[in-house]
Amino acid sequence: MQEIKMNNCEISKRWEWERIQARLFKVSVKQLALTQYQQGGGFFINQAKNISITFLSAMAVVHGQITIGAMLAIQYIIGQLNAPIEQFIQFIQSTQDALISLERLNEIHGMKDEAPPLLPGENGNGRELTAGISYLPEDHGIALTNMSFKYPGAGNEPVLKDIDLHIPEGKMTAIVGISGSGKTTLLKMLMKFYTPIRGEIRVGEHRLDYINNKLWRSKCGSVMQDSYIFSDSIAHNIAVSDEVPDMKTLIRAAKVANILEFIESLPLGFNTKIGAEGTGISQGQRQRIIIARAVYKNPEYIFFDEATNALDAKNETIIMENLESFFKNKTVVVAAHRLSTVKNADQIIVLDKGRIIERGTHQELTKLKGEYFELVRDQLELGS
């Protein structure tokens, strides 16, 4: 509503709404006509049956094959049969409706499971891996080799092109680049939401495709731009996978995300309902709850996409300090615009139109005075 008012587009949106209503009306008329055909058809069959039986029994009486009494008995039986037959016709009608609904439900159920592809067998035949590899190799580093990706759909250009990248285990890798350069896409690929169209992603010696999805995601924690707040209590929004959240871990996670004070100021504390049907929260509070979710999970791999962009400078500094010890010995990949988030990374990758154009540490890249320098120049001048 606010967006409509702000852009003064009440009239065009009203006409759009009216067009939708007109389309809905046409669909309802069509549906009504179909119901009439179904009911009319049923009625016709039922009455045709009544008339034919009456005619045949009358003929039988005329030819002396049955008595009038027998004909009346037949009439009575037909009368008794009418109600069940009408019910049966209604049942057929409901079955047809149910079948159409089932067909639509099946479109979802029929979608293919997120199963790993075939693992090449020794004799060249594929060996089916229904659940994928269920352990991580010794080397937990991630290597992307000549990897390209394009979103499905005709005419879509590759979003990531020939990416060669090693993400070392237990280190922090930062990805920077202008908006639309492919940072989010790269993080989502590392979380196995998309698979490369060319090249490969490996974890140690295993291809990421072959690693069991559940296992891989149990090792990953993320704060993404589109991370979701469920319509549930704060506790269940932080401890999403635990039916009974562990209070000690919950408090620790809330402390790291600097949201404990806010939660404790609420009358219902961790039990306060938030989300669509609960108390409204600010963007910064939302982001801190999602950070607390990643901390609570305590994963081995952490993917942060602009995880602190909605926070004020004070909150960001506190959280970054808290996260520093949390990140220790974890493999962290952050996509960010803020210098404060990326400057301490062990390696910084600069993406431009889906290609890596620079890589190095903050010192190396600022000395190079290339794209990275241009991206962070204003922040450097402000002395962040």
Ligand SMILES: Nc1ncnc2c1ncn2[C@@H]1O[C@H](COP(=O)(O)OP(=O)(O)OP(=O)(O)O)[C@@H](O)[C@H]1O
């Ligand atoms: N679901 C999608 N379908 C088709 N194209 C997409 C989809 N998501 C992103 N893109 C396209 O992929 C490109 C890279 O998008 P991406 O979100 O990875 O960029 P980004 O560097 O993270 O941007 P930002 O800094 O603004 O978040 C963009 O050109 C975008 O239009």
